[in-house]
Amino acid sequence: MMKKHPWMNVYSGIETEVLQSGDEGREVLPRHKEQAAQIVKLAEADPDKAERMAIALTDELAGLPIRADYAYQEPDDLPSIQALRGEAPALGDARGDAYDRVYGAWLGRCAGCLLGQPIEGWRRERIVGLLRDTGNYPVRGYIRSDIDEEIRQRWNVNDVGRVYGASKIGWINNVSCMPEDDDTNYTVVALKLLEKAGMDFTPEDAAECWLMNLPFLHVCTAERVAYRNLVGGHMPPKSATHYNAYREWIGAQIRGDLFGYVTPGSPALGAELAYRDASISHIRNGIYGEMWVAAMLSAAATGCDMPTVIRAGLAQIPRQSRLYEDVATVCDLWQNGKTADEALAFVYRKYDEAVSHDWCHTNPNAMIVAIALLYGGGDFGETVGLSIIPGFDTDCNGATAGSVIGMMLGAKALPESWVTPLNDTVISGVDGMGKVRISELARRTVALIDNER
Secondary structure, X not given: OOOOOOOOOOHHHHHHHHHHHHHOOEOOXXXXXXXXXXXXXXXXXXXXXHHHHHHHHHHXXXXXXXXXXXXXXXXXXXXXXXXXXXXXXXXXOOOOOHHHHHHHHHHHHHHHHHHHHHHOOOOHHHHHHHHHHOOOOOOOOOOOOOOOHHHHHHOOOOOOOEEOOEEOOOOHHHOOOEOOOHHHHHHHHHXXXXXXXXXXXXXXXXXXXXXXXXXXXXXXXXXXXXXXXXXXXXXXXXXXXXXXXXXXXXXXXXXXXXXXXXXXXXXXXXXXXXXXXXXXXXXXXXXXXXXXXXXHHHXXXXXXXXXXXXXXXXXXXXXXXXXXXXHHHHHHHHHOOOOHHHHHHXXXXXXXXXXXXXHOEHHHHHHHHHHHHHHOOOOHHHHHHHHHOOOXXXXXXXXXXXXXXXXXXXXXXXXHHHHHHHOOEEEOOOOOOOEEEHHHHHXXXXXXXXXXX
């Protein structure tokens, strides 16, 4: 019998669907939560009946009215998103050596992802406990598993875990390059997309690129549902909404980097490219997260300071969205002299890392990235370290924070202790890319920029 895989059935996400519908302002009732719990319980004994019930409940939730007190404006189409943007900060032209910047961003993305990969799914207390007991708090380097046995037992450190059917080996003592991860797969596949379709690519082009180049089980949550929808004939934007409970999760936010790499100094264009990609699988804040990241990377290429980078990203999303509100609050806390711990306390008051919907949602993870970028003080190690200490989606947040600070600093300024273990190599699950030099990915990225000049 084939193993059951997550995110392939409507019933597997029905409790998330209830929470997501509430986030969208729908008048969700206690009985809806009770029904969802009953469906999950039933699925073990009668998955077919559970699936029918989950579809019916999802349809009912979609038809609920919006609460009268719902204060947000969160459209999904690009013209409406752009109409609700605020004023963007002034930026200069892209500065410095384009290759050095882009190579720094690629290296930073890989390094931050590798730092967070082995502890993905851990909560903050466990992460901090391991780091303290191994003398790596605050974070000074990658995380090891070849440590004292007593510490291994205390924090349940092992080399097991599953990533794409293979052992989760991201402990630095087990790797000689950046192992495969969806955070890097999406950056690589975006490169292939732009090389084939150019800057004028459509959401349909991006969808086709996925189907041609990414194996189904190498994508997760919203992307797996969207993939399933595409194969079933639901094209964008319906591929993002058809029984997709994960439509505001972090998946799109981790796909935006390449679109920022190729649009230095042009955050609006970077955000537009990111929108086309995000609309395959996400709505609302799921889309905005990818637009925010791409725009930040476009701005980071100009050499402006970090608060300006973050504001440049926010300027591309609706001011009355939940994502704008959350990230802007982090910026205010930093501006008002609050500590990183005080800023994180705000995240934990609003979002619960023990709830999968919160743990993998765009917003709390974007807040953690913003905290890392602001309180990292322009130091690469401090920045990526702060991105993984809070928990939530550690490899995603490490990758995004590393990418932005890598773009700002450039490859030549990155500490050898973070770069050398990568051996300039990333393993990709993207068709035809396999094991590839990071420097080669950077060279090909810069070629796209040059072609547009």
